[in-house]
Amino acid sequence: MDNELKDILVRGTAWGGKIRVFAARTTRLVEELRQRHGTYPTATAAFGRTLTAGAIMGAMLKGKEKLTIQVKGDGPIGQIVVDANAEGEVRGYVDHPHVHLASNAKGKLDVAGAVGRSGHLHIIKDLGLKEPYRGSVPIISGELGEDFTYYFAVSEQTPSAVGLGVLVDTDNSVLHAGGFIVQLLPGLTDQEISRLEQTIGEMPTVTALLEQGHSPEEILSLIVGENDLQIHDKMELSFKCVCSVERVEKTLISIGEHELKQIIEEDGKAEVVCQFCNEAYTFERPQLELLLAQAKPKPIQ
Numbered sequence: 001m002d003n004e005l006k007d008i009l010v011r012g013t014a015w016g017g018k019i020r021v022f023a024a025r026t027t028r029l030v031e032e033l034r035q036r037h038g039t040y041p042t043a044t045a046a047f048g049r050t051l052t053a054g055a056i057m058g059a060m061l062k063g064k065e066k067l068t069i070q071v072k073g074d075g076p077i078g079q080i081v082v083d084a085n086a087e088g089e090v091r092g093y094v095d096h097p098h099v100h101l102a103s104n105a106k107g108k109l110d111v112a113g114a115v116g117r118s119g120h121l122h123i124i125k126d127l128g129l130k131e132p133y134r135g136s137v138p139i140i141s142g143e144l145g146e147d148f149t150y151y152f153a154v155s156e157q158t159p160s161a162v163g164l165g166v167l168v169d170t171d172n173s174v175l176h177a178g179g180f181i182v183q184l185l186p187g188l189t190d191q192e193i194s195r196l197e198q199t200i201g202e203m204p205t206v207t208a209l210l211e212q213g214h215s216p217e218e219i220l221s222l223i224v225g226e227n228d229l230q231i232h233d234k235m236e237l238s239f240k241c242v243c244s245v246e247r248v249e250k251t252l253i254s255i256g257e258h259e260l261k262q263i264i265e266e267d268g269k270a271e272v273v274c275q276f277c278n279e280a281y282t283f284e285r286p287q288l289e290l291l292l293a294q295a296k297p298k299p300i301q
Contacts, residue, residue: 009088009240010216012231014224018187019196021224022059023180024237025215026052026128029090031168031174032239036278037093040100041168043077045109047094049144050080050167052179055237057123058084067125071147071152073139076101080115083276087150089240091276105249109168112142123155140297145179152183159184161196165206180219199223241277248272248281252288253295260292 003096030048033039037049052068059069066085078095104110119137125133135155139147145164152160164179182195182200183269200223203209209219221229252270263270270283283291 014274030177043099054082054084070122073119075116077114095294107206115142167207179221182186243274
């Protein structure tokens with residue numbers, strides 16, 4: 001694979017450590033999930049923006065920590081769910097992948113129309129503690145970039161600028177996808193904040209920059225200036241689902257003896273499809289009978 005085309009995330013700091021910066025190219029990730037779920041263009045754009053935000057927010061975690069994003073708007077796409085971890089592994093699904101709307105007033109894919117303009121954005125972080133961290137904010141625009149910006153400001157008290165973009169080709173495939181998150185740390189002057197806001201406000205969209213051949217690192221350089229940027233590390237991003245035959249077997253055993261018997265008698269087989277990756281697992285009668293034996297209550301010794 002051409003190294004330049006890999007999905008990568010870079011993170012670093014700028015302006016003497018007063019800004020934390022992240023940028024990612026997620027084209028292959030979004031395209032793989034588009035293919036797996038058969039999303040239509042507007043759904044692809046909404047899903048892809050959320051996947052990109054998830055990949056970047058995953059990079060803010062450490063070790064075995066992971067997070068789940070739930071976008072629950074009142075639009076036709078229903079819920080968007082994305083799982084990500086600190087190792088650059090991402091997966092997700094949308095309730096209704098076959099959503100495509102007329103372009104919005106700016107001639108762009110109408111992401112807000114698909115997501116809805118009211119509802120909630122939920123972030124659940126598994127930090128290895130007894131209880132997961134939960135943050136929740138109302139959806140304020142449905143365009144998602146603004147919604148994640150609002151989440152960081154309100155729920156994590158970290159003023160941030162979030163840029164997310166997905167460019168869909170005429171054949172519905174993903175041409176470019178990516179994004180950035182710039183977080184303001186204590187110590188910035190009002191003048192510096194204004195300068196940053198102006199730069200971000202005037203720069204081209206993420207997808208326009210990716211189309212021009214800019215790397216995630218170069219996108220960050222445009223935002224903060226290349227002389228002030230310190231990249232701390234880069235990592236590859238990839239789709240990864242944790243489903244497996246063993247996990248599905250456990251799920252079938254957990255539904256109980258009565259339900260399993262019913263499936264065997266009525267259908268003679270079972271097909272379980274993973275919501276996250278659309279992988280189908282088929283179990284024929286002999287396999288189901290083995291699982292049924294395991295589902296039966298064990299006699300008390």
